[in-house]
Amino acid sequence: MAKEFVEQITSQEENFSQWYTDTVLKTDMVDYSLVKGCMVIKPYGYGIWELIQKEMDDRFKATGHKNAYFPLLIPESLLMKEAEHVEGFAPEVAWVTKGGTEELQERLAIRPTSETIICSMYKNWVQSYRDLPLLINQWCNVLRWEKTTRPFLRTAEFLWQEGHTVHATKEEALAETEKMIDVYREFAENVLAIPVIVGNKSEKEKFAGAVRTYTMEAMMHDGRALQMGTSHFLGQNFAKSYDITYLSKEGKLEHVWQTSWGTSTRMIGGLIMVHGDNRGLKLPPKVAPVQVRIIPIAAHKGGVMEKVEEIRARLASAGIRVDVDDREQSAGWKFNECEMKGIPVRLEMGPRDIENNQAMAVRRDTLEKMPVSLEGLEDSMKELLDTIQKDMLEAARASRDERIFETDDYEVFKDVVGNLKGFVKAPWCNETECELEIKEETGATTRCMLVDEETHIPEGCRCIHCGKPAKKIMYFAKAY
RNA sequence: CGAGGUAUAGCGCAGUUUGGUAGCGCGCUUCGUUCGGGACGAAGAAGUCGCAGGUUCAAAUCCUGUUACCUCGACCA
Numbered sequence: 088m089a090k091e092f093v094e095q096i097t098s099q100e101e102n103f104s105q106w107y108t109d110t111v112l113k114t115d116m117v118d119y120s121l122v123k124g125c126m127v128i129k130p131y132g133y134g135i136w137e138l139i140q141k142e143m144d145d146r147f148k149a150t151g152h153k154n155a156y157f158p159l160l161i162p163e164s165l166l167m168k169e170a171e172h173v174e175g176f177a178p179e180v181a182w183v184t185k186g187g188t189e190e191l192q193e194r195l196a197i198r199p200t201s202e203t204i205i206c207s208m209y210k211n212w213v214q215s216y217r218d219l220p221l222l223i224n225q226w227c228n229v230l231r232w233e234k235t236t237r238p239f240l241r242t243a244e245f246l247w248q249e250g251h252t253v254h255a256t257k258e259e260a261l262a263e264t265e266k267m268i269d270v271y272r273e274f275a276e277n278v279l280a281i282p283v284i285v286g287n288k289s290e291k292e293k294f295a296g297a298v299r300t301y302t303m304e305a306m307m308h309d310g311r312a313l314q315m316g317t318s319h320f321l322g323q324n325f326a327k328s329y330d331i332t333y334l335s336k337e338g339k340l341e342h343v344w345q346t347s348w349g350t351s352t353r354m355i356g357g358l359i360m361v362h363g364d365n366r367g368l369k370l371p372p373k374v375a376p377v378q379v380r381i382i383p384i385a386a387h388k389g390g391v392m393e394k395v396e397e398i399r400a401r402l403a404s405a406g407i408r409v410d411v412d413d414r415e416q417s418a419g420w421k422f423n424e425c426e427m428k429g430i431p432v433r434l435e436m437g438p439r440d441i442e443n444n445q446a447m448a449v450r451r452d453t454l455e456k457m458p459v460s461l462e463g464l465e466d467s468m469k470e471l472l473d474t475i476q477k478d479m480l481e482a483a484r485a486s487r488d489e490r491i492f493e494t495d496d497y498e499v500f501k502d503v504v505g506n507l508k509g510f511v512k513a514p515w516c517n518e519t520e521c522e523l524e525i526k527e528e529t530g531a532t533t534r535c536m537l538v539d540e541e542t543h544i545p546e547g548c549r550c551i552h553c554g555k556p557a558k559k560i561m562y563f564a565k566a567y
Numbered sequence: 568c569g570a571g572g573u574a575u576a577g578c579g580c581a582g583u584u585u586g587g588u589a590g591c592g593c594g595c596u597u598c599g600u601u602c603g604g605g606a607c608g609a610a611g612a613a614g615u616c617g618c619a620g621g622u623u624c625a626a627a628u629c630c631u632g633u634u635a636c637c638u639c640g641a642c643c644a
Contacts, residue, residue, distance in 0.1 A: 199644095233643065295644055
C-alpha cells in the first residue's frame, strides 16, 4: 500500500496550508530562491505554465490581439501620473536607485503592472480613429513587494499576461472588458477544469485606477476564494492622466477609452488547490506536461521494452504528451510518483498484458483501473483524456456548488465563513463602511457581485449585515 | 510589518537542556538477487551543523547580531 508515502504529505483536513506547501515542493514544481519572496519555477511547474500560455495565447489571437513587450523599468514621474493608481500601488513598488556606481537622477520603478509605461507609448501610437482599436497583450514578469508570500499564490515576482487595449468609444471598451473576462472564464473551465464565478469587484476591491473591475473567483478545497483573473474597464482615467487622444471622424479631439486584463502563475496555485487530494496533484489533461506515463512491468523480460517503445512512439505521433518511466525503481514507487505529480493517465504494461495485446490504464482523477486494448490505443487514450478533462470540471463544479450558501441571515454568514464552509451569496448595501465592518467581524471580504444588468433585487430586500436596502447580490468569502 | 516556530549530508530528522571524535532513516554509487502498489543483501561516497561576531583549553551545543523559510494575523488590484 501507499500508506507511508501518503503520510509524507500533510493531509488536507489536518492543515490545508501545509498540504499546499508540501505538494508544490514535493511534486518538483518549485524551489525556494535566496531572494525574499521569490520562487524558482522548476521544469515541471514551468511546463504547466507553458501549456497555459499556449492555450491562452491562442484565445487572444483568435480575438484579434497581438503580443508586444514593454520595459521592466518605469521612471518615477511616469508612474505618478494617475492619482488613484499611484495610491494603490505605491506601498508595494520596488525601486532602482543606482546604475552601476552612478546615483540615478530619477528613481526607476520595477513594474508592478504596466499601465503607466504602456499608456505613455500609446499616447504617441494613437493619433486618429483609424488607429483604433489598439489591442495588445504582453507576457512578462512583474514585481510587488509583498509582506507575506507563498509559492504561486502570492510571490514578490510573478509571471503573468497583461492585455492593454484602447478604443474609440465607451461601449466598445466595455464590450472588450466583458469579452476578455469571458475568455478567461471559458479558459478556466475548459482548460483548467476550474468552475469560476464571474462578476464585479466592489469599489474597495477594484483595481486602482479602474472604473469597473470584472473578476473570476474560484473556490479552493478549504472553502477560501482565489481571484484567478481580472478584466478592468479603465474608462478615460488613464487617457486623461497620460493624455491619450485621437481625432475622430468628425475631426474632434477625443480621449480614448481603455481596458486592461491579466492572469498570472497564480492560476497554477488554483489548479493545485481545486483538484489536488491527499495523494498529491491532479492535473487536467490539457495542462499536464505529461498526459500519459507508461510504466513497464518486469522490464528485463524479453519483448517488454520493445513493445513499450512502440506504444510510446504511436501515442506521441498521435499528439499525446507521453513518456516512459524506465528507471529501476519498483513499480509501486513509480505508481505513487505518478499520483503525486498528477499525471492524468498511467499505463502499466507487463508481459501478461502484452501477451493479451492490452495495457492497464489507471485514471488519476478517479483512481479507476481498466484494461485497454493496444488496438486503436491512440483513439481510446485521447477519448479517455477528454473524459478526464470533462469529469474533473464537473467534479469541481459539484463540490463547489454545494458549498455556496445563499442566505440573508448574518448568523448563517458567520457560521459559513468562520468555519470555512464556503462562499456566502447574499444581498448587500454596496457601502464600503459596511464591507469593512464585515471584514472586521468575520474575516470575510467581498469577492464578486453579480453585474448590474443581471441583478434583480426584490422589493424590501435588505443588506445581510447593516439592514439598509440591498443594492447588490454579493459573494463573500475568506480569500487568499 | 506583528506574534510564534525552524535552520545539522540531496530529503526527513536526532543530537543543543548539562560545551568534549558528526549521527539515524530515506535517497545516491557499485555488485548480486528481484520486478503487476514504495523489494532484499553486501560494500561505499557524501555535512567547514544558515551566515557573522563573541565567550572558552574546547562551540552544532552558551551569548549577540543577521539572513532565509514555515504557521497565524495585519497588509495585499
